[in-house]
Amino acid sequence: MSLAANSKIPMRALLAGARRKQASLIAFARQLVQVESPSDNKAAVDACLALAAARGMQLGARVKIHRQTGFGNVLELRFGPRKSTLPAAKPILLLGHLDTVWPLGTLQAMPCRLRAGRLWGPGTLDMKAGVAMAFTAIEMLTEADLLRREIVLLLNGDEEIGSTVSRPITEKLEKTCSSVYVLEPAQGLAYKTARKGIGNWRIDVKGIAAHAGVDFEKGANAIRELARVIEKVSSWSESPPDSRSESRPESQPDPSTHMNRGLTVSVGVAGGGTKTNVIPAHAWAEVEARIVRRADGPRIERKFSALKPIDPRCSLTVTGGINRPPMERRPGTVRLFRKAQALAHELGFTLHEASTGGGSDGNFTAALGVPTLDGMGAVGEGAHARQESVLVEHLSPRTALLAAMLIS
Numbered sequence: 001m002s003l004a005a006n007s008k009i010p011m012r013a014l015l016a017g018a019r020r021k022q023a024s025l026i027a028f029a030r031q032l033v034q035v036e037s038p039s040d041n042k043a044a045v046d047a048c049l050a051l052a053a054a055r056g057m058q059l060g061a062r063v064k065i066h067r068q069t070g071f072g073n074v075l076e077l078r079f080g081p082r083k084s085t086l087p088a089a090k091p092i093l094l095l096g097h098l099d100t101v102w103p104l105g106t107l108q109a110m111p112c113r114l115r116a117g118r119l120w121g122p123g124t125l126d127m128k129a130g131v132a133m134a135f136t137a138i139e140m141l142t143e144a145d146l147l148r149r150e151i152v153l154l155l156n157g158d159e160e161i162g163s164t165v166s167r168p169i170t171e172k173l174e175k176t177c178s179s180v181y182v183l184e185p186a187q188g189l190a191y192k193t194a195r196k197g198i199g200n201w202r203i204d205v206k207g208i209a210a211h212a213g214v215d216f217e218k219g220a221n222a223i224r225e226l227a228r229v230i231e232k233v234s235s236w237s238e239s240p241p242d243s244r245s246e247s248r249p250e251s252q253p254d255p256s257t258h259m260n261r262g263l264t265v266s267v268g269v270a271g272g273g274t275k276t277n278v279i280p281a282h283a284w285a286e287v288e289a290r291i292v293r294r295a296d297g298p299r300i301e302r303k304f305s306a307l308k309p310i311d312p313r314c315s316l317t318v319t320g321g322i323n324r325p326p327m328e329r330r331p332g333t334v335r336l337f338r339k340a341q342a343l344a345h346e347l348g349f350t351l352h353e354a355s356t357g358g359g360s361d362g363n364f365t366a367a368l369g370v371p372t373l374d375g376m377g378a379v380g381e382g383a384h385a386r387q388e389s390v391l392v393e394h395l396s397p398r399t400a401l402l403a404a405m406l407i408s
């Protein structure tokens with residue numbers, strides 16, 4: 001790939017611009033954090049999205065709100081020329097979410113503050129700082145009149161609970177775009193080029209209740225049967241794809257990545273029974289599987305649907321399936337990463353590539369074949385944890401890199 005075009009990108013000016021705007025970037029990130037936005041509270045999420053809409057309008061965005069009932073709205077902001085002045089340049093889709101896993105009132109125990117070189121608070125890293133970075137990158141490019149193609153910034157409010165309502169909107173828009181940049185936090189210092197896919201199942205076991213002392217033989221213990229099922233599904237976890245003897249993955253993961261496990265199956269929640277002296281007639285479990293390769297989806301789905309009870313007096317009901325396909329490491333994404341790596345080098349830092357077991361909306365866009373680069377948001381620690389925080393020193397260089405990627 002030729003990087004000659006990149007020489008036209010004023011990297012130093014972008015970095016200097018990002019540094020000049022760092023205080024306002026942080027101020028806007030703090031504003032977003034101060035408006036708490038748990039996914040399950042539509043009014044709260046919409047209030048946070050309204051802040052982003054207002055910021056977009058300040059920057060001259062064309063604003064469209066995809067109104068939802070029950071979930072937060074989805075905000076679509078378009079920047080730059082409606083028609084690209086470059087030949088055949090489709091828009092770039094910038095993808096983010098403004099919902100968080102934190103309930104209302106979290107700010108009392110986890111106030112949003114700048115301390116020890118970090119911005120702390122619920123939703124800072126995942127991913128309000130990343131959203132603020134995107135606005136700053138767009139602001140810089142707009143002011144310098146560098147936007148030659150349309151940029152679509154799509155912000156949803158249901159990512160942390162599975163993107164039920166935003167997924168079709170994301171998928172429809174991405175088909176009109178050349179590439180997707182996801183504003184999720186970096187993996188350490190790395191951008192993400194692969195993510196595991198995720199499936200969820202519920203298993204219900206029906207047995208036969210009986211008095212555990214008087215009629216022991218008449219009972220069929222649903223919990224015992226469930227225990228066997230749990231052992232079975234857990235045994236489906238596999239070692240790394242590289243060491244597998246069966247079909248080779250279509251693109252071998254980069255050895256530098258962190259995808260150290262292949263398919264994993266984990267029983268996360270289980271229950272059953274009523275009293276110790278009653279042989280339980282019902283038991284259940286909720287199971288999650290994560291897959292590296294798309295082909296593993298139907299394979300694991302078939303295994304779940306083929307589950308049979310050992311005790312013929314018990315019956316199983318199994319529901320569920322894959323809901324986030326894996327983001328596989330595809331050539332288009334690798335090309336985007338290499339470009340980002342070269343631009344980062346010009347900015348004076350080394351960018352690494354990583355993969356993760358966690359899912360994001362990038363799973364959906366990558367699965368449809370649109371080159372998707374993820375982890376382009378903030379650097380920090382503690383997403384979904386008490387110590388959630390963003391490292392301030394990385395904000396400006398990464399914002400400059402994001403800006404460069406939008407015009408390269």
Ligand SMILES: [Zn+2]
Nearest residue numbers: 126127159184
């Ligand atoms: Zn996130």
